[in-house]
Each structure stands twice: as C-alpha cells, then as structure tokens.
Amino acid sequence: MGLLKNADGSAYINWGKNKIMAAVYGPKEVHPKHQVLPDRALLRTRYHMAPFSVDERKNPAPSRREIEISKVIREALVPAVTVEDYPRTAIEVWVEVLQSDGGSRVAGITAASLALADAGINMRDLVVGCSCGIIDSQVVADLDDTEDKEGSGDMPVAIMPNLNQVTLLQVDGMYSRADFQKAFELAIAKGKEVYGMQREALMKRFFEGQEAGMVEEESA
C-alpha cells in the first residue's frame, strides 16, 4: 500500500499471476460541475487492462467488457464508502491491470478498497472478492486464466465481510441450484480468507511496529 507518490491512496496486489495497481484521488472538486451530487460524493471508477497484460495484445481503448467491469466495480465499492461524508466531491478510483490471470475484477476490488483506506476515506468495511467456478462438474475457487477459459462457469463475488453483505455478484456458466449455492458460499468463505490478508496489509501500513498485537487479538 502507498506505493504511488502522487495518489492520495494506492495499493498493489499480486494474486496468482494477477498484478494490479489501484490508486485513489480525492475527495476533490467535481468536473464537469453538472455531475455534482448535492448530498454525497461521486465515485468514479475505471478498470483498465494494459495492452501487455494478456496473451494477445489488447487494444488500449476501453472495451465493452472493461466498461461493464468499471460499472460493477463502482457499484461494489460505493456501499463501503460513507459517500454522505463528502458531499459535492469526486473520489476517483483507478484500477490498472498490469497482468491478468483470471479473477482480475475481484483482485482489483480487493486492491481498490485498500487504496481507498490508504487515502483516508471513511469506510464502513473493506470490500474483498473471490471468484468461484465449475470445472468438470466440480465447484472450485479462484479460477486462473486457463481454468476460466476451459471451465464451465465463472462467478465473481465481492463482499463486505464484517457486515455480511454482497456488493458484487456476476454469474456465467451452468449451475444446478445446489452447485450455485456451493460456489456462492465458497466464494464468500474464500473472500473472508483474503480479508485476513487485507487486514494485515492495512495493519502493516498504519501500525507497523506500534501495536503488532492487534492482528492476533482480532483473529483469536
């Protein structure tokens, strides 16, 4: 966390071969002004993949997929931010995928919520994600690139772990009712595991050497 000098907050995540940098700027003045929200902050997000992040060079112009993911990432983060604390301002969250390896949107969300915390934005909870899927009729967690392409389903889920709320859910594939529940519950459980690491990163950033006991105390 805090790797980018200019950003108000930033976080970098290495998850499998995923390498993602998230940065937060704001709260700042809203431009253009007609976008101002009188009672809360406007959260802007962009999920973008570097041209070299995938096997075949990706056109750097935002694809329809990236536009949709930017939208769902925003909708996954807004519930965690107390936007009503920052009326008439903009908070910008930029998620840059440097290398993609399946589950990049949930990894991006995980990094972005840390970047928001790093920027000192008031939050109700962190947001953490994990995706699940189905390979050979087996429910599996955290698909990588090859598994995503060859498996028969992908289910990214993001949660606010302490509030027990789902903030992102997308499903494609073919799930029986039972498999759906299994995959969904596994994604939540795995998300909670990642949350432990998120907390550690946060503690390391803000309490290094001060209150080292806090992490153990919570998890005990």
Place this chain on the structure above:
Amino acid sequence: MSMKKNYVVETIRKAQMVELLAKGRRVDERSPDEHRPLTIQTGVIQKANGSAIVTLGNTEVLAGVKVATGAPFPDTPDKGLLVVNAEILPLASPYAEPGPPSEEAIELARVVDRGVRESEMVDLTKLCIIEGKTVYTVFVDVNIMNVDGNLFDATSYAVVSALRTAKMKKYAVENDKVVVKDDVVPVPVEKTPVSVTMARIGDVLVVDPSSEEEAAMDMRITITTDDDGNVCASQKGEASTITPAHVLEAVDTSIRVGKAIRAQIIEATK
C-alpha cells in the same frame, strides 16, 4: 439510463413503497413475485431473419435477428458467432439521449448475451460451415422503444423469442466454396433461457420492477435459468448490497417465476 432525477419525490415514494411492502403490497397492486402483463409478438419485421416485439407493462422492446456468414474466432474454429447488442433509443424515454452506447446499455446487452450464451440456447457447433474458415454469424440487435423499468427481462424475452422464430438461409459446401441455397432452416435453438429481475426495496425483493420502483430501489439482481432450473447467468446492479440469504431467495424466485414465463415464450414462438 438513470431515472434518479428527483431526490425529494423518490424519497417520499420509497417510504410509501416500504410501508406497503411490509403488508406484502406494491404501489401498482401487484404481489412481490408478480410480473406485469407480458405480450410477445413475433415475425414483425419481414426483412429480419427473426424478430419479436415484447411488452412488459409499458416497457416495449423490439429485437431483430440478422444472419450472415463470416470467419470464426481463432480459438473456436468450429463454432458460429452469436452477438447480442442493445440500444436504448432516444425515442424511448425523456432521459435517453442519442450517442454512443451508455454504460447502462452496454451492461444490459452483456447480461442478456450472457444468459443466451451460457444456457447454450443456440448450438454454435451447428453454425459451422467450413471449420476455421466460414461460419454463420447471428446478430441479435435490440431496440428499446419505451422505457418503463426492467429492460433486462423485456430485452431477454425479445431476444429469446426472436431467436426461436429465426430462419436462416441454407449454405452448402461445393468444391470448397460456400454456396447459398434457396431453402431456409431454423436457427438451431435447443433451450429457452428465462431471465427474472428483482429489485430490493428496503428488505423486500420484488419481481419485475417498474420505472417508479427502479427509481426507489436499493439494488437490482437478475437471475437467468434454463429449462432444467439451472442458473446460467446473474448480475447484481446498483450501488447497494444484498445479503447472501436474499441471493439464494432470488435464485428460487427466478426458477419458480421463470417457469410460467418460459411456457408463455414457447407458446408465442411455436
């Protein structure tokens, strides 16, 4: 397209909706799991390979199928192409504007596309003419004609109905060349995916939200199921949350409500 224009009215209406929903009622007298009247009319555009006009309450959408031939994707040389696209026309609502597709329209098209694709509604392997070289390309374009909430389901029903009635020219391979034949064959449709969208207003999930309910809703969830009750696509939308219990409730509601809608789509596209 965002309908949230007037915060004051929204807040008052939402309070009223929450109060009514506590008694199991909605502002338009529907029960929470009741969708608005659905009508499906197929074969409305003669120049399209298949078409359908769907009305869901006052929401009206028109889907048209165009089939051509083209090159397959390099990673799926033996499969045809199926592309769903949607446009919210400026004539559909006072809030719609002409121009490049909005975020909402892109999400709409991609969620409907996912339901059709992942349910394996169309057997793409039957759309292959010469492996690696020529395949059928099936484009389903959706025009949103009038917006009154729940574009996701109306669009999905229109796309599925148009595809179920679509006929494409037959192509044959003669001396390694693709030749067009005079007769037509149906697009190889195997399944009937049905999307059911619910809005969470306060603590209650309501099926098929109207524009008025969408303006007041906390969040939206779409769940698409196939004929066997499998979940093939889902999408949560809007900047709020849903509990895990509500997600599972939404899946069960989608399977239950989807059955009658599927029967109606099949009947209308016989």
